[in-house]
Amino acid sequence: MINPAPAISPPPGIGDEKPGNQAVLDWVHEVELLTQPENIFWCDGSERENDFLISESLKQKVLIKLNDEKVPRSYLHRSNPNDVARVEQFTFICTPTKAEAGPTNNWSEPTETYAKLHGLLKGAMRGRTMFVVPYIMGPADSPLTKIGFEITDSTYVVLSMRIMTRMGDIALKRLGRDPKAEWNRGVHSLLDVNPERRFICHFPQDNAIISVGSGYGGNVLLSKKCLALRIGSYLARKQGWLAEHMLILGVESPAGKKHYVAAAFPSACGKTNFAMLIPPKHFAGWKVTTVGDDIAWMQIREGRLWAVNPENGYFGVVPGTSCKSNPNAMKSISHDTLFTNVALTEDGNVWWEGKDGTPPPHAIDWRGNDWTPELNGKAAHPNSRFATPMRNNPVLDPHVEDGKGVPISAIIFGGRRSDTMPLVFQAFDWEHGTYIGSTMASETTAAATGAVGHVRRDPMAMLPFCGYNIGDYFRHWLEIGKRLSNPPLIFHVNWFRKSADGKFLWPGFGDNMRVLEWIIERCEGRGGAAESAIGYIPRAQDLDLDELSSISAEQIQELLSVNAHEWQAELAGHAEFFDSLGGVVPGELLGQREKLAKRLAG
Numbered sequence: 001m002i003n004p005a006p007a008i009s010p011p012p013g014i015g016d017e018k019p020g021n022q023a024v025l026d027w028v029h030e031v032e033l034l035t036q037p038e039n040i041f042w043c044d045g046s047e048r049e050n051d052f053l054i055s056e057s058l059k060q061k062v063l064i065k066l067n068d069e070k071v072p073r074s075y076l077h078r079s080n081p082n083d084v085a086r087v088e089q090f091t092f093i094c095t096p097t098k099a100e101a102g103p104t105n106n107w108s109e110p111t112e113t114y115a116k117l118h119g120l121l122k123g124a125m126r127g128r129t130m131f132v133v134p135y136i137m138g139p140a141d142s143p144l145t146k147i148g149f150e151i152t153d154s155t156y157v158v159l160s161m162r163i164m165t166r167m168g169d170i171a172l173k174r175l176g177r178d179p180k181a182e183w184n185r186g187v188h189s190l191l192d193v194n195p196e197r198r199f200i201c202h203f204p205q206d207n208a209i210i211s212v213g214s215g216y217g218g219n220v221l222l223s224k225k226c227l228a229l230r231i232g233s234y235l236a237r238k239q240g241w242l243a244e245h246m247l248i249l250g251v252e253s254p255a256g257k258k259h260y261v262a263a264a265f266p267s268a269c270g271k272t273n274f275a276m277l278i279p280p281k282h283f284a285g286w287k288v289t290t291v292g293d294d295i296a297w298m299q300i301r302e303g304r305l306w307a308v309n310p311e312n313g314y315f316g317v318v319p320g321t322s323c324k325s326n327p328n329a330m331k332s333i334s335h336d337t338l339f340t341n342v343a344l345t346e347d348g349n350v351w352w353e354g355k356d357g358t359p360p361p362h363a364i365d366w367r368g369n370d371w372t373p374e375l376n377g378k379a380a381h382p383n384s385r386f387a388t389p390m391r392n393n394p395v396l397d398p399h400v401e402d403g404k405g406v407p408i409s410a411i412i413f414g415g416r417r418s419d420t421m422p423l424v425f426q427a428f429d430w431e432h433g434t435y436i437g438s439t440m441a442s443e444t445t446a447a448a449t450g451a452v453g454h455v456r457r458d459p460m461a462m463l464p465f466c467g468y469n470i471g472d473y474f475r476h477w478l479e480i481g482k483r484l485s486n487p488p489l490i491f492h493v494n495w496f497r498k499s500a501d502g503k504f505l506w507p508g509f510g511d512n513m514r515v516l517e518w519i520i521e522r523c524e525g526r527g528g529a530a531e532s533a534i535g536y537i538p539r540a541q542d543l544d545l546d547e548l549s550s551i552s553a554e555q556i557q558e559l560l561s562v563n564a565h566e567w568q569a570e571l572a573g574h575a576e577f578f579d580s581l582g583g584v585v586p587g588e589l590l591g592q593r594e595k596l597a598k599r600l601a602g
């Protein structure tokens, strides 16, 4: 077998500064005894360390340097072609009982799972360097902030964690010397990057994660889906807050009034794009700013929900990103960016489907093979990604480092639905909104392995990320609502409804501002709507559609319509989903389904 991560030998002064906390030292020693690495590299997050790791990764061909004039200080990584997305079928929640993991998670018994994984990890880092990455999730001064340590044998993981988290000394300072301090233990090894030995396992009761056999994104950047969502949601329920798969954006009107909204869309369904939205010309004076593009941690203060983004960077979908669809993302990734699985042009630039300009006559595709536009294959993998620091975002919100977070006026659920779901509608109240979130559905995307384009229920966009029983999660949402004297209003959007000839009805992207403005108006007690069976829906005259010539009045009607046949099927889908959960759904939500059925029956 070719060793995918040969050891590196740092010069003195790099990788040798141990933390002062004995509990961490003990744990690292245990993992060292198990995995038997050639050496241990203690990461401090410094520039010098980063430069060294980049130079070693270039030597080992883990990274390819891009043209420094076209994309300064940026690199391309190609993952193993068998390892290009999250693997939900190999993701496990290893709570003491199966009931705690609930009907939507793969469960495996913790003692047996530790034994199996320790078997796989035994000697796994022979001839390799074991990196210890200290990091925090959340602003330095937030009460929600969590400390994590990730042990990994991949330099790509270390370099990505430096972008995606606040990494290094900042975490050691926060940890201090207290042996009882709380921190997450993450162990990652590439092993031989074999899908048959690929497991992403969570032990929420131990605040621990073990991931083996992958080198890709959400499988291995243990801060992100594993800690911030799966373990995070488990802790959030115990501690009375919410850990959600949501973007957070700020929206300021020309009069200077600012609101924050959080939105849960499933993977590859538009969070990053919405979080960086540039309003169309017609909305001169409106401004959208980004707090986060993927994860929101929210707590109750003074009867409201306040949100922080635990991350430090964006791990975003590349294909489709252009100056037309998302200019702020294009600026963000124009320098200091780590690309994964995009195509490489002859002049050392990056290329992907949907980028501005004409395709290059020749490139190297994401697998490392020759590519020309005449070939039918994709140049970039559909789930190719960028990792870029949030500091690169020209519309980064000024409150992103604010430990108390930002107050949330609206929560938006949304999915990729070619039919049934109107462009936007508003829940009657929190309980109804929780029902809408709990029955959400979306077409599957390339962000996870498996079939793409089939509609599945994905409650609150958390199906792959809820670290405990989904019934208890729904109950937690209902409980949070009861504690809020000033709850956010809840909405559902669908940018992806299609006409009979299979084309998107709504232009999307910047024009989503038109929907966002209506949402803000509703939050301010203004904004017209018609009451329908499914919630409040704007009439065409309630939306600002000026200067939107690309779309006809009939299309608007279709976008805002509730089709009785489709909604009967939808209602049946809700029942089927709730039934499939085997009795864990709270009575309030079953009651909401009955009420919806009555309203639809008219």
Ligand code: GTP
Binding pocket: 265, 266, 267, 268, 269, 270, 271, 272, 273, 274, 293, 294, 315, 316, 317, 319, 320, 321, 325, 447, 495, 496, 504, 507, 508, 509, 512
């Ligand atoms: P994750 O990082 O996987 O959680 O994805 P995400 O929810 O951040 O999705 P992202 O914004 O990266 O968008 C995913 C895909 O949807 C991209 O190909 C976008 O171009 C496309 N997309 C985003 N917003 C819109 C929209 O308003 N309309 C249409 N038609 N496509 C959109």
Ligand code: SPV
Binding pocket: 085, 086, 216, 217, 218, 219, 224, 225, 266, 267, 268, 294, 315, 447, 448
């Ligand atoms: C998602 O799939 O929702 C992502 C990408 O944000 S990954 O980090 O791979 O999970």
Ligand code: MN
Binding pocket: 245, 266, 267, 268, 294
């Ligand atoms: Mn995501």
